[in-house]
Amino acid sequence: MTGNTVTRYYHNFLQVVQSYYQLTKPRIIPLLLITTAASMSIASEGKLDPILLLVTLAGGSFAAASAQTFNCVYDRDIDYEMERTRHRPLPSGRVQPTHALIFAITLACISFTLLTVFVNLLSALLAMSGILFYVGVYTHLLKRHTRLNIVIGGAAGAVPMLVGWAAVTGTLSWTAWLLFAIVFLWTPPHFWALALMISEDYAKVGVPMLPVVTDNITAARQIWVYTLMLVPATFLLIDPLQAVGTVYGCIAFIMGAIFIKKAWALLQDSENKQSARSLFLYSILYMMLLCAAMVVDSLPITHNFTQVMIQLVN
Ligand code: HEM
Numbered sequence: 001m002t003g004n005t006v007t008r009y010y011h012n013f014l015q016v017v018q019s020y021y022q023l024t025k026p027r028i029i030p031l032l033l034i035t036t037a038a039s040m041s042i043a044s045e046g047k048l049d050p051i052l053l054l055v056t057l058a059g060g061s062f063a064a065a066s067a068q069t070f071n072c073v074y075d076r077d078i079d080y081e082m083e084r085t086r087h088r089p090l091p092s093g094r095v096q097p098t099h100a101l102i103f104a105i106t107l108a109c110i111s112f113t114l115l116t117v118f119v120n121l122l123s124a125l126l127a128m129s130g131i132l133f134y135v136g137v138y139t140h141l142l143k144r145h146t147r148l149n150i151v152i153g154g155a156a157g158a159v160p161m162l163v164g165w166a167a168v169t170g171t172l173s174w175t176a177w178l179l180f181a182i183v184f185l186w187t188p189p190h191f192w193a194l195a196l197m198i199s200e201d202y203a204k205v206g207v208p209m210l211p212v213v214t215d216n217i218t219a220a221r222q223i224w225v226y227t228l229m230l231v232p233a234t235f236l237l238i239d240p241l242q243a244v245g246t247v248y249g250c251i252a253f254i255m256g257a258i259f260i261k262k263a264w265a266l267l268q269d270s271e272n273k274q275s276a277r278s279l280f281l282y283s284i285l286y287m288m289l290l291c292a293a294m295v296v297d298s299l300p301i302t303h304n305f306t307q308v309m310i311q312l313v314n
Pocket residue numbers: 027028031032035084138150153154155156157158183187190191194284287
């Protein structure tokens with residue numbers, strides 16, 4: 001083999017690896033992992049085992065990657081039609097659907113094995129139910145058929161919060177379900193803000209996203225309603241659940257106020273794509289910082305300080 005042939009093989013190999021990596025929609029996975037880590041931090045009350053954290057995040061990444069790959073296989077027809085998704089590995093012909101399917105199944109098996117062997121069965125079953133719900137309920141049953149696709153389907157994106165909690169405690173509690181509810185209520189403003197920017201694409205392929213089947217003002221009103229449910233819900237972690245403390249309280253208050261302000265601005269001018277874009281990008285920052293605050297509040301030093309303060313107040 002000449003040097004040139006080796007270089008060509010190496011180059012082709014890298015391209016194949018890159019295509020499979022792209023199938024997993026990797027840009028979304030970090031935020032899913034941040035929610036898992038936040039949930040684990042709160043559940044462990046300042047005593048989080050770093051090995052458990054790493055293995056759970058690895059298992060969660062494989063599960064999310066599997067779910068996204070199944071979704072890419074199922075949606076390859078509409079992905080081909082839409083500008084935003086046309087260059088994905090399946091519509092552009094870089095990966096065969098059967099190969100992608102085998103890849104998705106393999107990822108799910110790795111995730112299940114990792115979580116069952118090194119974490120616990122409940123976290124593994126929850127991760128598998130996240131894949132099933134995202135693929136079977138959101139992608140197959142809802143996405144192309146009802147404007148409620150995001151509202152109900154959003155539950156899949158909230159499952160990592162449950163996985164994180166179950167990984168630490170082996171069970172689920174009110175706090176775990178509240179964390180689930182926070183991501184669930186966050187998803188419609190997150191997604192409809194984006195859908196307002198790219199509704200033409202969804203209209204072209206007949207996907208009934210809210211701004212496509214109604215109008216921008218109806219979508220902006222719904223975003224407003226969900227924002228007004230989301231922000232108060234984030235405070236329930238402080239009272240009555242007393243799961244987090246001051247750092248989280250400050251971040252939830254400031255970030256929540258900005259979220260409401262941006263949703264209000266969109267409501268005033270629902271045709272303004274810049275306002276929609278600003279809310280979409282902000283929704284990601286909001287969830288990141290909210291989760292970061294949960295982690296900070298669960299660090300041993302902050303956790304102990306909060307416990308002392310609670311005892312003093314009581
Ligand atoms: C059913 C629920 C959801 C839907 C339909 C949805 C949809 C989308 C779409 C279509 C994009 C644009 C991606 C692209 O440009 O290719 C996006 C971006 C993003 N989503 Fe969501 N999303 C959902 C839930 C979530 C959840 C639960 C998280 C994490 C907690 C999340 C995190 C992100 C992030 C971080 C981005 C930005 C990715 C980038 O940098 O381009 N999403 N979402």
